[in-house]
Amino acid sequence: MHTSPRRPLLLVGAGIREYHAHSLLQIAAAHPVVLVDRAVPPWARPYLAGEVTVGLSDPGEVTAAVGKFLVDHSVGGLVTYEPRHARLAAHLAQHLGLPGNSPATVATCQAPARARHVLREADVPSVQVHAVDDVRAALDAARTLGFPVSLTAPAVGTDPLRADCASEVRSAYRTLRRASTAEPFAATLNIEEVGLDGPEVGVEAVVLSPDEVRTVAVTRKTLYPDRSQAAVGYSIDAHDELLQDDTLTRLVAQATTTLGLTVGVVHADVRLTARGPLVLQVSACLADDLIPLLAARARGIDLARAAAALAVGDTPDLSPTREAAAAIRYLYPGTSGRLVRLKAPDLFTLPWLDRFTWTQRTGNAVLGPPRSGREDRLAHWVVTGADAAECTSRLSRITEHVTARIAKPASSPVSTR
Template sequence: MSISPVLLVVGGCTEAVYRRDCLIQTAAHHPVALLTDQEPTWQRDFIVDHEVADLRDHQAVQAAAERLSRRRPISGVLTWDEYLIVQTARLAQSLGVPGNRDWAMRRCRNKAGAQEKFDELGVPSAASIPVLTLAEARRAAVGIGYPVVLKPAAHAGSVGVVRVTGPAELPKSWRYVAEAATSQGAEGTGVLVEEYLDGPEISVECVTESGRTTAVAVAHKDLTEQPWFEEIGHTVTADDPVLDEVAPLASQALAALGVTHGVSHVEMRLTESGPKIIEVNARLAGDMIPRLVQLATGIDLVAAAADLALGHSPQLKPSRSRSAAIRIFYPPTAGNLTQCRLDPAVARSPWIDRISWQAPIGEPVAPPPHTAIHASRVGFAIVTGRSPAQTRRCLDRIEDRLVITVAPLAPGERSAA
């Protein structure tokens, strides 16, 4: 009896709320094997096999994939994890399946290296200078001109990103960012001092096949008040007029970094002088953005990522014309979560696609920025409508009827930091 080939997913999908959909949707169409750093739990219902390995260790990853391949043929490899895109590229190369080159993924992970390439090839982007010390950061900030942005060179999810308006703020901001930069992964070191780009922030969701990129949607971001850049919402609308303006720049940025394959999440700002790149993430977007794209346009980016990993051409023809949006909820203060409740009458509204609670009652929580990104989030809501304005009204109605309460921490009790 022949054994069906599997699509190997690298990473444990441990962020069950945000990546659960990816695994479920992919497993509905392809046999999936999982390469993870811990034994699967809920994932077992959606996989046919797995191997456990230290995902930071290339030799361990290769050995685990070889063990799995002796049981089942591997016809493709993918990851949805920003910190694993280099390992996944190297694994795809060794297995002889479709994928990006590992050097291209290292460029995407290391924002300093990406910026050098953008400068070399004339890709409009935020000027930035890599630094290792506060003294270097002072000189770089003077050279670029305040305000500036400090950010770790290879993190994701706005971790450790802060705006600095003048020299007096720099030492405190430096301590915050330098601490975050200690856990950013192997592909980048230190901190970037970056030009602050004024204007709306967006992401462009792109599909690249054989070096040719199609920009399929734009997600407009809602951010916390500065100096922080925590993402609190996204809105995607079919036939967004901004897409035609930014698609060429997204394609140019991906080509500059050597991305030839897969689904990418390209972040940029719409400045007075035109769109400029902030960074390129060579993997599927987080924060349920693929779900928003599917609800708004009918294009399934999760399926596209799987198809490309297997060497198939994805289906990118729009079949819907709607707007979809997500709003992420945070606790009002640090403490133990005691209540998350939405008025049942609102919860039954037909325009709600999903309400999801992330933090269990009784768990310590705290608002950003001084917590891990997912430890700070209580839940989210996804809605649909005819326009961005309608989805915003729907989200505002949910927030008006939402109750999140937090009890103060007992003396000596640890927060969610």
């Protein structure tokens, strides 16, 4: 591995402790980190060498604030581990002459309808998607694709919402539009076909150069057991047969280079259908939701540190050092209401329980299915094991010992697991 002296690295967005502390810790272990964000959260401060305090909603203000900081300081690169900040990070890197993908390329990746047009022009197999700017266009697109459909706000990174009829399209559209109004690059929503056979998987890959894309992990997705498209969990197994699937590996590499990505860590969503794998989306950033942690626990490959190395012009070491499996489970509310009790026994003596984290507090209001989103998750836990099957068993074992009681409006409390 080629390394250079520890050079300061700009990090755009601290993120959320429960989901991003692992990535920040790994980056800070290799580089002095200067955070660019509207405020420094207390949990992140011990890992930082400096800060640029500025809101991230106005790219011009961010560029000016960073430029002012660099009058008296130097940095070797710029990175983000939050997909919603990928385009802003690309703009800053280009403005500062630092390694990174072009803002236009990242913008294309964040607009699946545009990205899939590019892929289809190059004969890269992909799923149909329509970009829409109003509810009437959303309804027309849904009827064209055929129900059921999935609606997403790509610039925001919220969970997809499934719609089986026109009224559900309207409801999902309103929900996603409200979520996207605060994002500087949010312009359109996307509707895509979901009635395809076969599971959806994620592929974690590293773009070392325009001609070299290395697949390092395959992420299996478990859907929430209702009609939404939200994930209830993910798993990575070092022995996954898809790691040796040349068709899948070539597809991800082809899609990545066709879209114009030249450097960095990417996450590709792929549907495995009877007619072969189809690209759903390629994200020009680390995967979210602690997937980088799963890759580290299962294969010993740290994606956050790899992204940081590439951001300063170094070549990361992608040699696997583990042959195990790791999985995460998210606890969603079973109904809408207010949390009145959260309970889990003392589980932390289990050697295979990597972490258990509550992400809600009693008294908070949450939404149940099918409207539950990431912000409604009650808790999550990560386990390790010899393989995916052992991880699944261990996830379920934890589930059996966790209780959340929710007071439904004008009704008695109910339990959810």
